[in-house]
Amino acid sequence: MNAFQYRDGELFCEDLAVAPLAEEFGTPLWIYSKAQLLHQLGQIQEAFADVEPVICYSVKANSNLTLLRTMNEAGASFDVVSGGELFRVKQAGADTTRVVFAGVGKTDDEIRFALECDILKFDVESEAELDAISAVASSMGKVGRVALRLNPDIDAKTHEKTTTGKKGNKFGMDIERAGQLADKVLADPNLQLSGIHMHLGSPIHSTEPYERAAQKAIEIVREYRSKGHDISWINLGGGFAISYRHEEGLSASEYAKVIVPAVQEAECRLALEPGRFIAGNSGVLISKVIFTKREGGKLFYIQDGGMNDLVRPAMYDGFHRVWPVKPAVEMPADAESQPAGTEAADVVGPICESCDYLAKDRFLPPMERGDLLCTYSAGAYGTVMSSNYNSRPRGTEIMVDGDSYRIVRRKENYEDLVRHELVD
């Protein structure tokens, strides 16, 4: 399924033309497809149905309340990494008793809030954190349910800035140390060890790292059980990839093929934390060309979507397809081709940084001042990582459902930019 398609030469989201929305709400404009979001979640639910997983949508990918509500209504739970994300989950009306909480730096306040919400478990990343959970739980007369986050030292071949399951980064702990902590938990009446957690990186374009992690998980679950722990959960984190170039990506069932048998063998429940797979291709960023410029032998389209809106290209060399909303040349199926009538150009923003671009050296149809441009695959790690850098107000967010839509975040104005500042 692809909710963003061209019909009669112009871009639609589901059954709504995009250009009138941009006219009405201005640009930059974020558009999400409800059908695509539900389709993506449904793919995972279906692929893993045999083990009745708890699918904890990873709130960090896109934390808009309406999106969270949509996930909740469709049966997902949530993976959070801060008190703020947990607050959002509550605001969305979700049941917090199925929430998992990862993150290397949980504060006592966040731990207390999570215990009040009776979350399913903390994914514990260090001994110091385990001690903090124990102390806070004890002060509240509660028992903290924990899973140990293991660093399995598996190279998931992601961008160096998004790898997490390799030795030498700050996440999780090595298997030996986790074993020692498991012993410590046994002696602590304020803690209960109910599972293990691994997140390998993001995005992961092959199933092999999951297969290796799942096999390791079986061994560790057996070991912990033999020590007397009642281990019932394996959480394999997120990381399922999406296609940014519109190439064939892995399907949820391909990941399931290597994960499900291991979970069955370990006789455990499965938790997953997909973010990008659900939100990534369910959202686009629409921007407007302000100027075109030829300089130094290059063609620049300067448009009003900046690195403050979508930072992935600047930060991770993230590749996003870009194509006009009403193109003079049809968008080719693959990102690499150079159709007749196109010319190489950089799509840049208005921010005063040379890394402020959405696309570099892309073959694009001719565009003029005022033309609308679509940046694809922007639903995950777009708005959540956006900022007001250069004092730029952020744009409207809209969710489309069939031939109707609703505003799910209003655009900011200049007043919003100074709202929290104090001057005398």
Ligand code: LLP
């Ligand atoms: N679980 C944990 C513990 C994580 O650290 C992450 C992502 C996820 C789940 C969700 O991963 P996903 O299914 O979305 O791949 N800003 C970067 C991605 C950072 C991912 C951080 N952790 C980007 O724009 O590519």
